[in-house]
Amino acid sequence: MMIQMENNIVTFANNNTVNKEMPIQINVEHVDIYYGDNHAVKDVNLPIHEKSITALIGPSGCGKSTFIRTINRMNDLIPSARCEGTISYKDVNILNPKVDVVQLRKEIGMVFQQPNPFPKSISENIQLPLRFAGVRNKKTLRKATEDCLKQVGLWDEVKDRLDRSATSLSGGQQQRLCIARALALKPDVILLDEPTSALDPVSSSKIEELLLELKNSYTIIIVTHNMQQAARIADFTAFFYQGELVEFGETRKLFTNPEKKSTSDYISGRFG
Amino acid sequence: MNSKVTNRIALSVIFLCAAAMAAILLSMLGYILVKGVTSISWHFLTTSASPFLAGGGIKDQLWNSFYVLVITMLLTVPIGVCGGIYLAEYAKPGRLTSFIRTCVEVLASLPSIVVGMFGMLIFVNYFGLKYSVLSGALALTVFNLPVIVRVTEDGFRALSRHQKEGGLALGLTRWHTIKTILLPAAFPSILTGVILSAGRVFGESAALLFTAGLSSPDLDFNNWNPAAPNSPLNIFRSAETLSVHIWAVNTGGIMPDVQTIANGSAAVLVISVLIFNLIARMLGKVIDQKFSGK
Numbered sequence: 001m002m003i004q005m006e007n008n009i010v011t012f013a014n015n016n017t018v019n020k021e022m023p024i025q026i027n028v029e030h031v032d033i034y035y036g037d038n039h040a041v042k043d044v045n046l047p048i049h050e051k052s053i054t055a056l057i058g059p060s061g062c063g064k065s066t067f068i069r070t071i072n073r074m075n076d077l078i079p080s081a082r083c084e085g086t087i088s089y090k091d092v093n094i095l096n097p098k099v100d101v102v103q104l105r106k107e108i109g110m111v112f113q114q115p116n117p118f119p120k121s122i123s124e125n126i127q128l129p130l131r132f133a134g135v136r137n138k139k140t141l142r143k144a145t146e147d148c149l150k151q152v153g154l155w156d157e158v159k160d161r162l163d164r165s166a167t168s169l170s171g172g173q174q175q176r177l178c179i180a181r182a183l184a185l186k187p188d189v190i191l192l193d194e195p196t197s198a199l200d201p202v203s204s205s206k207i208e209e210l211l212l213e214l215k216n217s218y219t220i221i222i223v224t225h226n227m228q229q230a231a232r233i234a235d236f237t238a239f240f241y242q243g244e245l246v247e248f249g250e251t252r253k254l255f256t257n258p259e260k261k262s263t264s265d266y267i268s269g270r271f272g
Numbered sequence: 273m274n275s276k277v278t279n280r281i282a283l284s285v286i287f288l289c290a291a292a293m294a295a296i297l298l299s300m301l302g303y304i305l306v307k308g309v310t311s312i313s314w315h316f317l318t319t320s321a322s323p324f325l326a327g328g329g330i331k332d333q334l335w336n337s338f339y340v341l342v343i344t345m346l347l348t349v350p351i352g353v354c355g356g357i358y359l360a361e362y363a364k365p366g367r368l369t370s371f372i373r374t375c376v377e378v379l380a381s382l383p384s385i386v387v388g389m390f391g392m393l394i395f396v397n398y399f400g401l402k403y404s405v406l407s408g409a410l411a412l413t414v415f416n417l418p419v420i421v422r423v424t425e426d427g428f429r430a431l432s433r434h435q436k437e438g439g440l441a442l443g444l445t446r447w448h449t450i451k452t453i454l455l456p457a458a459f460p461s462i463l464t465g466v467i468l469s470a471g472r473v474f475g476e477s478a479a480l481l482f483t484a485g486l487s488s489p490d491l492d493f494n495n496w497n498p499a500a501p502n503s504p505l506n507i508f509r510s511a512e513t514l515s516v517h518i519w520a521v522n523t524g525g526i527m528p529d530v531q532t533i534a535n536g537s538a539a540v541l542v543i544s545v546l547i548f549n550l551i552a553r554m555l556g557k558v559i560d561q562k563f564s565g566k
Contacts, residue, residue, distance in 0.1 A: 074441060079364060106443035116434035118453050119564040128452060129442035165564045178438070185443060 025050040025189065025219050026071065031085035031095075033066055035078065040066045044085075044245045046238055048189075053211060053220045055234035055251065057227055059271065062240040064223045068191050070094075071221065072108040073101045089189075106133060109182035113194040115174035117166035117181075122149075122158050125166045125177055126184045133185060148180040152210055172203025179210065183218075190214070192222040196229065208233050227267055231255050239263045301542060308539025311532040317540070320490065321517065326529040330537050332488045335504055336405070336511040337544070340484060341474050343409035343507060348416045349466060355417070356424020356462075361450055380418035385478040387415045392482035403510040408484025412473050419472075423465025427458035456563040463556040470552075471545045477515040485510030486520055514541050 026048035033041035041063040048054050056064040066075065073094065075081040087094040094104060117125050126145045127135075135141055145162070149155040154176045158169070166177055175195060182190055192211075196204035211220055211233055224230050230237050231251060238248040239258075247254060247263045258264040265271055319329025355376075363369040391411025401407040431454055439449030488511050489502045498505040512520065518537045521530055 072441065074437060077437070077440070102443050102445055105441055110437075110441035112434060112437060112441075114432075114434050116432070116438040118435065118438065119457050120453075121564075129444060132442075132444050132448055132452075167564070181442060 022049040022052050024048065025089065026094075027086075027088045029086040029088070031067070031070065031083065031087060033063070033070055033075070033084075034082045035066075036080040040243055041070075042243045046245060046248055048219060048221060049236065050219050051215055051217070052235040053215050053222060053233055054236045054238065055230035056221065056223045056238050056240060057225075057230050057266075058240035058246075059266070060225075063243040064238075064240045065193055067240070068193055068221060068223050069110075071189070071191055072105050072110050073099070074110065076101060106185045107187050108189040108191060109185060109187035110191040110193070111175070111178050111182055111195050113197055115171055115178055115198065117169070117174050117177050119165065119167050121163045122166045122169070122177065123162040126181050129181065130184050144184055148184045149177075151183055151214070152176040152180040153206065154180060170203070172199050172206060175199060175203070175207060176210065179207070179214075183214075187218065189219040189221065192220065194223050194225060197225055204229070227255075239266060241266065304535075304538050304542050308535040308537075308542075311536030312539055316536055321533075322527060324526050326527055328527060328529075328533065330514060330517060330533070330540065331493075332491050333512055333514045333517040333537070334540065334544075335491065335493075336484070336488060337474055337513040337515070337541075339504065340405055340408050340412065340480070340511060340513055341470060343405060344412040344416060344473050345466070345470060347409060347413045348420050348469075351413075352417050352420025353424045353462065355421040357428065357450060357455075359421065360425045360428035361446070361454070376418040376421050379414065380422065382415065383478075384415055384476060385481075387411055388479040388482050390414065391479060396483055401508070403483065403485030403487075405484060405507040405509065405511045408480045408511060408513070409507075411479045411483040412476060415476070415479055416469050416473055419469040420466065423469070424458070424462050427461035427465070428454060430461065431457050459563065460556050460560045463552065463559075467549055467552040467556075470548060474545055474548070475515050475541060477513070477519050480513055480516050481519075484513060484516070486512055486516060488512050514544075 024047045028044055028046040028048070031041060031044045032039065044067060046054075056068060058064050066081075069075045070083055071087060071094065075083065083095050085095065089108070092099060118128065120128070123142075123145050126148050127141045130141060130144055135144070146155060146159075149158065154173060157173060158164075166174065169177060175198075179190070179192075179195075196207050199207070208229065211222070214220060215235075222230075222234070234251045236249065237251045237254045239246045239254065239260075239262075241262055247258060247260050249259075254263065255267055258267065315327075316329045317334065318331050319327070320331050321333065322328030359369065359373065359376075363372070388411055391407060391414065395401045395407040395410045396403060401410075435453055435457060436449055439453045440446070444452070489509050491504050492500075492502045493504055495503045496505055497503050498507070500506060501509060503509075514537055518534055518541070521527075521534050521537070525533065527533065
């Protein structure tokens with residue numbers, strides 16, 4: 001089915017904030033990912049700039065989720081997954097098997113498509129990872145809970161029921177809680193794998209606003225199915241197709257003047 | 273036949289099956305309770321059994337049933353839950369894992385009399401534990417362990433993958449994710465499985481005939497020193513449980529009120545299992561609420 005989408009309805013709310021000066025925080029070089037014999041991601045090279053939003057777009061099955069899950073080694077959970085190449089972060093190749101994945105995941109946090117708060121109280125959702133990271137002081141924990149919830153704009157909505165189950169929140173609130181939980185560990189990078197695709201439009205736009213705010217302090221990589229979303233919030237966009245990184249560039253340029261034909265076909269809705 | 277009719281037929285068949293099941297259960301329970309409740313009295317519950325006179329009770333047997341159950345659960349639950357966690361979370365798919373899983377399944381389907389004979393050969397004779405609470409509990413462990421392993425594994429597998437990913441993505445180690453997130457989330461289903469298996473253990477007789485024995489010493493309920501031969505807590509004494517008692521009384525009882533004793537014991541057994549279920553369910557609910565926030 002063809003979905004007609006004219007380029008001119010895409011808006012660029014974020015186009016003034018692109019900062020080319022931002023140094024590269026994560027550099028991806030020649031990354032190949034396999035599931036058994038299936039070559040899911042092919043020779044990807046991609047710079048991720050500090051304190052900016054990089055969006056990964058592309059049709060389903062193009063490898064973008066696989067790729068983002070490699071950046072904090074979540075693909076280790078899949079026994080058949082294998083990864084080659086270099087992802088350098090702080091002068092270390094993340095893909096090196098000797099890397100301490102527990103520490104890595106504290107610095108590179110992740111938020112998933114399906115909001116996944118733990119079936120525990122709201123405050124416990126934020127305090128559990130903190131306690132594991134060694135924070136024991138109750139006052140510090142309470143303060144951190146408040147700070148994180150304020151950062152995601154959830155504090156006023158939940159401050160009177162912090163001991164209620166997190167699963168009693170709405171989907172959008174749950175997803176913001178998951179982002180708050182990831183922020184609690186003060187990561188450098190936050191990975192978001194289609195964070196709004198299970199949410200209604202109002203909740204989605206709240207999350208988008210939140211991400212635009214968060215990029216002042218964090219590096220954000222987001223996988224999205226929604227091209228307008230990428231256009232609205234991302235500084236850089238990478239277009240994946242059939243496991244290859246077809247095109248990468250500043251969002252405005254990629255959407256208005258793509259170099260490759262398949263990019264322009266995809267963003268104008270000719271496939272995908 | 274149109275689909276509406278098919279739908280209605282399917283619904284009726286399912287409803288009938290469910291109703292038949294409930295009816296069988298209720299009529300059996302009703303039969304046992306109606307016949308047995310009249311024999312239950314405080315005297316019946318708190319008097320020792322008499323080998324040949326009328327008016328004996330089931331105090332020791334009742335205690336033995338609970339005691340063997342507790343010891344069995346102390347042995348099986350920790351080992352079974354650990355085994356289940358291993359199979360669900362750590363074991364890599366492969367020959368060894370499927371071999372372990374097959375063993376668990378075979379173990380679970382062993383007839384209990386076979387487990388009893390095995391228990392007699394190994395625990396009673398080879399290890400010299402004689403007819404004792406411990407031998408009985410060990411035999412029941414053989415028989416109950418696979419159930420707990422299975423229940424735990426299923427409980428963990430039923431959890432959403434997202435919970436585990438959420439924990440790991442927050443820099444928790446695998447073990448910490450299991451301990452603080454997955455185990456509490458799986459707890460209600462594990463507890464339900466443990467309750468059901470406890471009912472089975474409580475009512476088991478064949479596996480206990482040759483392991484816990486057909487007699488008990490005269491228990492002195494004032495002597496709680498576990499080393500004393502007639503102490504209720506001694507795990508090296510023989511222990512006839514309630515269900516073994518029902519079997520023994522029915523097959524070879526020479527007291528004049530055999531029927532009354534058998535009926536009363538059966539009713540007590542059923543009521544105990546029911547109470548046990550209810551308490552454990554309530555406990556599970558409370559604990560679940562505590563873990564997951566109000």
